[in-house]
Amino acid sequence: MAQSQALDLRPGTLIGYDGRMCTVVWWNILRNDRRLFVQMKVKDLQTGRVQELKESGDKKFDVLDREEREMSYSYRDGETEVFFTPDGDEFRCSVPAAEDALKWPSDTYTALFVSGQLVAVQPPKHSVLTITETAPPMKGAGTGGKDAVLENGMTIKVSQLCDVGDSVRVDTETGEFKERITK
Secondary structure, eight states, X not given: OEXXXXXXXXXXXXXXXXXXXXXXXXXXXXXXXXXXXXXXEEEETTTOOEEEEEEETTOEEXXXXXXXXXXXXXXXXXXXXXXXOTTOOXXXXXXXXXXXXXXXXXXXXXXXXETTEEEEEEOOSEEEXXXXXXXXXXXXXXXOEEEEEETTSOEEEEETTOOTTOEEEEETTTTEEEEEEOO
16 A cells, blocks of 8 residues: 555545545645645545545545456445456445446446455446437527436536437536537
């Protein structure tokens, strides 16, 4: 287990904080005349609780050694989510450790392992989803956007040319519309 300064952490980094295993979900630098601070949100992988921290840039955190593997989602079993490797090996993790990734339907997810145990799951960079509700398309309406509800229940801004039933590519990290997928 290595140590790293708060200034060197980035979203997706697994850290040990107050005896808990957490992942950094948001990170920002704050500067004033004399000091530098790092503002970040960390998510406890067991409870799903998100905590906001404001630390000096040189504060040390334990960065956990992790291994990444591609896995497929199978089903929920009580308080755990079940994933499988392409070889058929089964791994389980807590529901809060996988809930953010499972908002985005995909064939494969990136599974994060620490000491051989599945601790978190990350979604793919982009997800292709179908629009279930939106206003009718407006050709020649300019560059603005309109609200659309996707098949996973999320509401995002899409192009004026999009219609119900269209597939769109969405950035899973920011939740932003990237492009309409033509049939």
